[in-house]
Amino acid sequence: MPHRTQRKSDKNPAQLDRQYIWHPFTQMQEWIRTDPIVITSGKGAILTDQWGRKYIDANASIWTNLHGHNHPVINRAIHAQLVKISHSSALGLANEPASYLAADLIQMAKLNRKRPRASDSSKKPPPPRQPELTKVFFSDDGSTAMEVALKLHFEHQRRTTPKITPRYLSLENSYHGDTVGAMSLSHSPLFHQSFRKIRFKVDRIMAPYCYRCPYNQAQAKRTDARSSRQCRWECVQQIKERIETAKRKKQPYTAFVVEPIIQGAAGMIAHPKGWLTKVARLIQKYRMQLIADEVMTGFGRTGPLIASHGEGIQPDFLALAKGMTGGYLPMAATLTTQAVFDSFLGPYDSFRTFFHGHSFTGNQLGSAAALANLKLLQSPRSTQQRKHLEDWLENALDRLWRHPQVGDIRQAGLVAGIELVKKWQTREPFPLKEQAGIRVCQALAKRGVLTRPIGNVIVIMLIYTMTKRQVDTIVAALSESIKEALPL
Ligand SMILES: Cc1ncc(COP(=O)(O)O)c(C=O)c1O
Known part of the structure; x- marks a missing residue:
């Protein structure tokens, strides 16, 4: 008689995975025919599988990891918290690490405001409005951080201007998560098309995707056919016209939702410098609120700790997740202003409470990891290393232009x-069914480099402790993989 319960050693993890696990964003019909890589450990930027094979983690474990795996400082912080308590509810209770973390996040998200000097006679328009972020609402992941932002905006708007129905405007191909609200804000034809009937209506507007810009097709070249000097910012004009039309029809937009500086899941669409500033000016002019989805771009991915700050922009809502715990534990936050917070205040029986929350809101282990992460992130050593990495990556990527199959290289x-x-x-x-991106990533894995494509776009996301050698290895392996997977 076989035992009813399977013993651990009876099957290897790959078999058990194929038998029981349903993977995200994965065609399982293909998956169950493959022999998956089973990760058993990690150190720095290196992942090791069950057979001892080593791989460079070139997408930072789906854009989450900042300082490398198994980092002693984060390990120690989690362990120190673990022996005190792992979790107690944020409903009706406060806790130490979450309180410290909220204070640190507010500090980190402060925008260094540059006041114009009295003697400054330049005709530059004043910087757009820069609200101060004073409150933190914790949640679990990027999608929930965006749900919080959209619900807070909705309620705040309803309470402060009851005659106007809140309406959101967001960019084509944008991706803000997979819960229904976050999906509604998104416009990813591939991911969310089949759920269109359960999404609420959010209007879509042209994104600054310069490589495929319809106004930029004069001469197809390797880089943008027109330099930004020649660009007439038609994409910004479209946003302006759309906002004005909605206003004329007395159905104004109240919020603009954006992944600042670079749209991730849209295919790493890096926005041209100045685009965010121009859009922020419009948002200010038309008294809308700015919801910045910095789930991917936050915590230094694009350079500054908060990507929007790179253009001197402070949003009304700032959604942070992925890198918040250094990529160790699921935790997220939505930062907002005092004005939004105040619109939820009132006596108990006014029921102005924000009726929203999750079981693990303000989790202690996550908070402890996040505190350690912030400390590492703000150290001069990490700041310096990130600058080097940016240059090393730029130089290495330059070599890829020689491939005829490389249409565009976008780095932020x-x-x-x-x-x-x-x-x-x-x-x-390439037609998606040809799986060009997937084939290249499979060739990369054979060379000891792991990443995931977005359609035909290969993503590289550096871990902040990588060496120059590792950056060069990633790009050299990519070069070989393009040749192997996409023969001419
Ligand atoms: C910009 C952005 N927003 C939101 C999300 C959703 O985050 P999560 O997968 O943690 O729910 C993602 C995930 O990739 C993202 O890139």
Whole structure:
């Protein structure tokens, strides 16, 4: 008689995985035919599988890891918290690490405001409004951080201007998560199309995707056909017109939702410098609120700790997740202003409470990891290393232009997207069914480099402790993999 319960040693983890686990964003019909890489340990930027094979983690474990795996400082912080308590509820109770973390996040998210000097006679328009972020609402991941932002905006708007129905405007191809609210704010045709009937309506507007800009097709070249000097910012004009039309129809937009500086899951669409500032001016002019989804871009991915600050912009809502705990534990936060907070205040029976929360809100282990992460992140050593990494990546990526299948290379800080095309001269995309991106990533894995594509775009996301050698290895392996997987 076989035992009813399977003993651990009876099957290897790959078999058990194929038998029981349903993986995210994965065609399981293909998955169950493959032999998955089973990760058993990690150190720094290196992941090790059950057979002892080593891989460079070139997408920072789906954009979460900052300082490397198994980092002694974060390990110690988690362990020190673990022996005190792992979790107690934030409903009706406060806790130490979450309180310290909230204070640190507010400090980190302070915008260094540059006041114009009295003697400054330049005709530059004043910087857009820069609200101060004073409150933190904790949640579990990027999607929930965005749900919180959208619900807070909705309620705040309803309470402060009851005659106007809150309406959101967001960018084409944007991705803000997979819960229904976050999906509604998103416009990813591939991911969310089949759920369109359960999403609420959010209007979509042109994104500054320069490589495929319809106003930028004059001469297909390797880089943008027109330099930004020649660009007439038609994309910003479209946003302006859309906002004005909605206002004329007396259905104004009240919030603009954006992944600042670079749109991640859209295919690493790096925005041209100045775009965010121009859009922030419009938002200010039309009295809308800015919801910044910095789930991917936060914590130094694009250079500054908060990507929006790179253009001197402070949003009304700032959603943070992924890198918040250094990529150790699921935890997220939505930061907002005193004005938003105040609109929820009132006597108990006014029921102005924000009726929203999650079981693990303000979790102690996550908070302890996040505190250690922030300390590492703000150390001069990490700041310096990130600057080096940005340069090393830029130099290494330059070598990829020689491939005819490389249409565009987009880098923002320590993040890059390499868009593969049939031929750079025509910019013709590979049909998705050809799985060009997947094939290249499979070839990369054979060379000991792990990442995941977004359609035809290969993502590189550096871990902040990587060495120059590791950066060069990633890019050299990518170069070989393009040649192998996409023969001419
Ligand atoms: C910009 C952005 N927002 C939101 C999310 C959703 O985050 P999560 O997967 O943690 O729910 C993601 C995930 O990739 C993201 O890139």
